[in-house]
């Protein structure tokens with residue numbers, strides 16, 4: 041058997057119990073998993089601090105000194121052990137809550153130790169909880185002075201696997217299998233990209249010899265992650281192009297022309313360009329798989345509608361699938377409105393659609409009399425059969441994956457419909473290349489004319505009265521305003537209560553105006569009614585939770601007040617802000633927060649105030665949250681589990697690996713040349729599939 045598939049229980053020190061926790065908490069099952077469990081950062085242990093130099097908030101640091109004395113404090117479960125640790129410049133407390141007697145036995149008073157941990161300031165003096173303690177002589181164990189820090193959960197620590205034990209486990213493991221770590225890349229690529237050997241990289245990522253080595257190591261491992269993703273995505277794309285014939289949609293007919301001439305405005309240059317890209321795709325004889333990206337309000341929906349009408353003009357049906365009912369309803373309303381002058385009916389199919397209505401829709405789709413339908417996942421149910429589905433629009437917001445996308449393909453047995461994906465969250469190009477690398481990508485990088493950039497301000501909650509006064513002036517000028525309240529995690533009731541209190545507050549402050557409220561728990565009819573009152577101008581102020589994030593389009597609304605703005609993520613704030621700035625008048629966004637803000641919240645607010653550019657914001661968001669936190673990347677269906685690369689930050693590497701992958705596939709599209717054999721094997725191991733990409737997605 042492959043040594044790397046050995047279960048972790050074979051490692052000294054890991055019994056069944058620890059193995060279970062490692063599997064459940066960290067997804068670690070085999071030797072291979074552990075080898076690929078990379079540290080998230082390194083602490084420079086060549087630097088030793090002195091106690092008198094400790095100041096303010098400190099990172100994890102190293103001190104050299106001795107334990108003067110031990111004292112056990114407290115009773116029962118709250119009992120703890122305190123060691124008074126001195127280094128000649130001062131004394132701090134080391135605190136343990138577990139294994140009190142073992143600690144005292146292991147680390148006798150008076151000997152010199154190197155201790156490592158994060159000093160916490162309490163009542164003017166520092167202490168370190170559960171520090172790592174090393175005898176001075178064992179200092180050498182950390183090579184190059186760089187100590188890896190592994191991301192561990194509390195549960196893992198509780199079974200006695202802290203950072204130090206992880207290091208020990210990896211040390212033993214590497215001793216056992218280092219010589220068997222195989223190279224993943226063929227020599228010609230290693231040469232080309234000037235990479236260090238894979239086995240060296242795996243050794244160095246856990247036990248770096250120094251900063252230079254670490255840099256080369258990280259580069260090698262990032263290359264591996266990104267390169268194989270690109271190779272796979274491009275392979276899928278090429279294969280699909282080669283084998284999926286597309287339904288030809290050459291005719292530009294009365295539906296398309298009709299919408300074009302009924303629009304009260306001109307399309308932007310970017311919209312026209314993207315529509316042309318789509319037209320080129322659908323006459324190419326190949327199936328279209330295109331992602332349309334654009335900032336909020338850039339007019340993606342309209343572009344998608346033109347594509348749908350091309351399908352209609354050629355005798356096919358089209359559908360639009362949205363991730364939530366609210367969004368589906370919103371699309372339904374806007375399409376209905378746009379298509380009314382053309383006499384084209386639009387259907388709406390939701391999970392909550394009543395049986396009778398549902399049956400009627402099924403019939404209409406089946407016999408082809410219903411040509412356009414909007415819906416949620418309900419569209420994917422097998423009972424939903426189209427007469428001739430020509431194009432599916434997926435409003436994705438990162439929420440559907442390849443699997444669902446493919447669900448739509450089976451709707452037209454003989455040939456796959458064209459697929460157009462709209463991404464409402466702009467994502468940086470290199471991330472798009474990684475998440476959607478198997479698709480063609482169009483970007484609508486222009487907003488409709490006449491939109492004035494929204495002015496964004498940050499105000500402390502203590503200035504709420506000035507904000508009220510500002511609102512009052514705006515409303516007096518005939519404008520309308522949104523006030524958004526934060527979601528309160530896992531406490532919807534609390535959230536609605538805050539909103540209802542807000543309603544009382546705003547109604548008291550604005551007795552002469554109409555204030556309405558919407559939230560996610562309302563009956564749909566009630567919600568629609570409240571939205572309608574706002575959209576018609578009958579209500580001047582609308583209070584809402586984030587339900588308005590997607591949807592409503594009221595050009596006369598020019599003020600967006602976000603209460604508790606620090607509780608929102610950057611992309612969410614940007615989406616919310618996108619609800620205003622749709623009309624001709626100057627729009628404003630006011631971010632209200634308490635006085636005390638965490639570093640990240642401060643940064644988010646500052647970025648919002650600084651820029652209106654959705655792409656810039658998305659990039660910054662990724663920087664702040666890290667790649668793993670990006671909405672839905674887990675469900676993206678691309679099996680993207682990146683351990684070390686961040687496509688937003690490692691943009692140059694993404695581009696480099698993509699170019700290289702393209703070049704290799706251009707020469708050897710099925711990776712059958714002998715020199716590419718290792719690539720084929722690696723793809724197989726990574727994705728458990730032969731590099732015949734046909735069955736994927």
Ligand code: ADP
Nearest residue numbers: 305306307308336337338339340341342488593
């Ligand atoms: P997105 O889906 O990208 O957020 P929408 O397609 O919903 O944007 O468009 C936002 C608003 O802008 C809608 O009211 C739409 O009718 C309007 N709109 C779209 N394209 C244009 C344009 N070229 N000129 C003026 N208004 C436009």
Ligand code: MG
Nearest residue numbers: 337340341591
């Ligand atoms: Mg939209």
